[in-house]
Amino acid sequence: MSLTKVELFRRIRSDAVLEELSIRALARKHGVHRRFVREALTSAEPAPRRQPVRRSPRLDPVKKTIDEWLRADLEAPRKQRHTARRIKDRLAEELKADVPYSTVRDYVSTRRGQIAAEAGAPMDGFIIRHNRPGADAEVDFGEVVICLAGTMTRCHLFAFRLAYSGLSVHRVTVSCGQETFLEGHEYAFELIGGIPVGQIRYDNLSSAVRRVVFRSRSRMENPRWEAFREHYGFTAFYCIPGLEGAHEKGGVEGQVGYYRRNRLTPVPVVATLEELNQRLAVADLADRDRKIRLRSRTIGEDFAAEAVLLARLPAEKFGASLTLRPRVDREATVTVRMNDYSVPARFIGRKLQVTLGTTEVVIADGRTEIARHPRLPGRGGQRLLLDHYLEILLRKPGALAGSEALDQARREGTFTADHEAFWTAAKAATDEATGTRQLIQVLLLHRHLRSQDVSAGIRAALSVGAATADIVAVEARKAAQNAGPSPTITAGRPPAPPPPPPPPAVTERTLQRVARLPADHRPPPDLNRWDQLLHHRRKESS
Structure with missing residues (x-):
């Protein structure tokens, strides 16, 4: 087994002390050159290996030109400075120098920092922020993709993060408009049980900021957002526009990425957004047992310390809709x-x-x-709801078959196989227009009867070969009576509560008056004369 250079140094130095061998004997014993022995006796650690200076015949002639361009970038606008790709293209266009991109990239990445330091450019770095318990929070939106009802849909992830504990609240929405922005705050405030007493940090999103004052921290805020802030009593802090200000709320920026990778990967498959948000609420609760980086306490333990320091919620909501x-x-x-x-x-x-x-x-x-x-x-x-178009379809029955409202009703399951069977039977018994009108009359029954009762009426009518809306209505009401009393309902709306019982038609005072009336001894009426009229025939006019 070959020894490392450090181990070989250790053995040579040990043999030199214990066995008092000469340099020649040590070299012969360990099979190395005498220079290696002298180096081992001089230092306990090998000297670092010198890296050979590699020459670049194609880059060396243009290094001074590249340095000049990089020095000029120090005075140029940030978004109009040279990239390695642009430098390579300029070398080819202006100097006819064919230098590989990887060579230019490696040189530029090294020299850019050196030239900035030589020119005394200000150092660009980050300062660790001190977060007080219950004081500061951060808010951000991030894009996510979910499979919603079988369709890949681009949605938005609202994230609210307390800066001290790292406790986060998440919610997926179909929009990042102002109503979603405000409702996200209300949801987060209720979940954490209070409002941060310091600042909440934001990007300059249009839901909150109407205009950024040039070269200033001042902002012209949206009036409705300003009223929302006054209602809940918190202070907003707006970051520097663009990428330069991303570090000012770096906690929530990283939180959005963490959540996408760990909670929304693989792509969630859900029927509704409410189902997904219920999952996220469970995940947020489980996240309280997690430790952030090298912290000794969990998120939940830190949040318990700052929850008591949050400001109280107002008695009423703002009304974010x-x-x-x-x-x-x-x-x-x-x-x-x-x-x-x-x-x-x-x-x-x-x-x-x-x-x-x-x-x-x-x-x-x-x-x-x-x-x-x-x-x-x-x-x-x-x-589109098919029920909204029934009055129009009564006049234009031919438009039903190709309507978007019917297609959506079929996909949602509100237009069932029973309706399809009735429509087919009604068209076969009469003609297409008349049969379609009969179907529309059946669909109108859903406004006053339950869906299961109408379906029962359709099946009963078809069982006796009667594809008419009148028979369906009668059978549907029979099914409703057999199922017990139920309130009249309106299509698409939940059943209304039963009405209170009407007051008695006859009061107790009236009953007392009737009890004091004298007995009626009159004979009953004789109707024989009236019965004769039933057999009387009108004489035919001559």
Whole structure:
């Protein structure tokens, strides 16, 4: 087994002391040159191996030119300085020098720092920040991709991180708009049970900042965001725009990357965002047992120390949802954030009130809610309910077969196999237009009866070969009566609570008056004369 140079040095020095051998004898015993023995007796550790100076015949002639360009970069704008690729291209264009890119890259990476130090350029580094318990926090958005209802969808991860303990709150949303930004704060405040008393650090995102004052820390804030801050009583700190300010909230920047790699890899497959956010809430809770880097305490232990120092939450929420007033177009839809949502056709041409939340879009006419949809991700999406178009389809039955609303109803399962069977039977019994109108009449029953009762009515009608809406209605009401009393429902909305019992039609005072009336001894009426009229026939006119 070959010995290392350090081990060989140790043995030579030991033999020289214990056996008092000469340099020639030591060299003969260990099979090395006498120069090696003298080096071992002089120093206990071998001298570092000298690296040979490699010459670069193609780079050496242009080194001075490259150095001049790098010195000029010290005065140039940050985003207009030479890269190694640009230097290689300039050498080829201006000096006709064909230098490999890897050679230029290695030289530039070494000389750039040396030239900056020679010119006395300011040192670029980071200062470790002291975080007080319960004082500071950081907020950021990051992009994530999930498989939502079978479709790869680009979403946004809202991250809120306490700077002292590292406790983080995460939530995936379809948008990073202002309503999502505000609801993310409310969700985080409620989860941690308070509000940081120091600063919360942000990028200069448009949900909070209207304009960055040039060469200043001052910002013109969005009025609604300013009102939100005043409501919860915290201070916002805005980082330097661009990559230069990323280190000012480096904790949450790293947290977003950590969460993507450890909680969202592989790509989550979920039916709804609510399902995914429930998973993230469980993961956030489990994360409290984790230790950050070399800390001796867990995240949960540090958070327990700062939770008591957080400011108390106000008694009422701010109300983060955004209110809009779009007009209903001729397709019975309103456009909200570049996505279309359907409303009942009778509201075409009117302006309605839309409450835009993180996960839902609620549409109302005054104080009456008329539609509720899950919020769509991205742009250009459509969310159409077939029930909203039934009045139009009664006049245009031929449009049903190729409608987007019918396709969505089939995919969601609200247009069932029972409806398909009834439609086929109704068209076979009459014609396509008449059969389709019969189907639409059946679909209208869902506004007042439960889906299972309508399906039972369809099956009962088809079992006797009657593909008409009237028979389905009768059989559906029979099924509802057999199932017990149930409140009338509206399609797409949960059943309303049962109404209170009506007051008695006859009061106790009335009953007392009736009890004091004298007995009625009159004979019962004679109806024989009236019965004769039943057999009387009108004389035919001549």
